[in-house]
Amino acid sequence: MSRAGIGGTVRRRLVESPGSLGEQARSRRAALVRDLFPDLADMDVIDLGGRTSTWAAAPVRPRSVLVINLEQQPELPEEDWLRVEHGDACELPTQVRGRAFDVVFSNSVLEHVGGHDRRQRFAESVHTLAPRHWVQTPYRYFPVEPHWLFPGMQFLPLAARSRIARHWPLVHTRPDDDRGAVRDALGVELSSITELRYYFPGSQIHKERIGGLIKSIVAVKP
Template identity: 30%
Template sequence: MNKAFARNFYSSPSSVGNKFRAKRIKPLTDAIKQIYQKKGGVSILDVGGKIRYWDIIDKDFLLYCKVKIVILNIPGENLDDDTEICTHTTGDACDMQYYNDNHFYIVHSNSVIEHVGNWSKMKSFASEVRRVGKYLFVQTPNFWFPIEPHYMTPFFHWLPRYTRISLILKHTLGNRGQADDLNDAMEKLEGQPRMINYACFCLLFPDCTIIKEKFLFVTKSFIALRMAQL
């Protein structure tokens, strides 16, 4: 599937993906209201996020609730300019020793945990976001959903390794560029997101309520929610 399809399906303001994000955000906006009413302001850590993501929440609402968002990405990422709501920093979400326990009222992460690496890294990521935040909102795509959300290709993540290599050598899939050669294909595949299933997600977030997000009766993604103890 080409980049235009991927953009129309997932990235553009009118896309299916953006509509899902707008719908799933309600528990987060409810938490912002609750925290603002009790504390008079809301600190949020957005792990691995982008500033444009927050366009799905009305800016006036964020300003009214005195929301301050810190967007954390790994060193080397292209960072957006800071705004009156969002500031940017770099670091390792699997080891956030620079933040105290419950440092933020809310820790938010959208489609990030599948990018951090192996199972050990995922456990570290989950442990750290649970540690530094009071309220938790963590989303990840479901391994058993038939469309791979990064390559926007049906069944891609279920195919044998060398079949996937062959595909990315011959085609541009989703927002991922076609591989230049075999070495490039191997490296791209090595960095491929590692999606997880429901049981693994529950294991990573044992103190959270796990919501199954559906698309045509099939679970598209999971959301871990933990309410803030204020």
């Protein structure tokens, strides 16, 4: 088996396959969502940067879900409660602005929007769209960078991060060239608890842990 094949197998066992650490974390997260939003089945939800497949497989089906994503998502015509709009969560589509929802959800998106100004606009979208929210993002100071599964990668210079993105066998999607590796490395900026509190003042900050260490942080207004 090639190095890439071995890396993919290891990655699946760690974060993607049933029973993996990633799957266990997602199960705990789903249980916390049910506890914090017991009326989710009666709510109109907007998911900033999410995926239709996540909601189609969710254990609780909200009254309605609108997914906003820059990446094209598959339409699910048989699911009239689940819709998708192509758009930027930091610059909401015209047809979404001014609409009201019960809750905003976002999982592992804030670290990808790009820079302080964009994170601020993302937070403003969250505050504008609904009185309640759940915004999760990986924690900057967890010792293993979660996208590449490389220890301490988030603290390295860009040149080193781009080399890891290009050659590390546990990468999820390998870039085609060095320029793509730099793009991918620039596309992830992990947040601290202080930063999350700044963007979401008055929200509860939940800490998701693995082995006693904080892995992800969540700004919640239930």
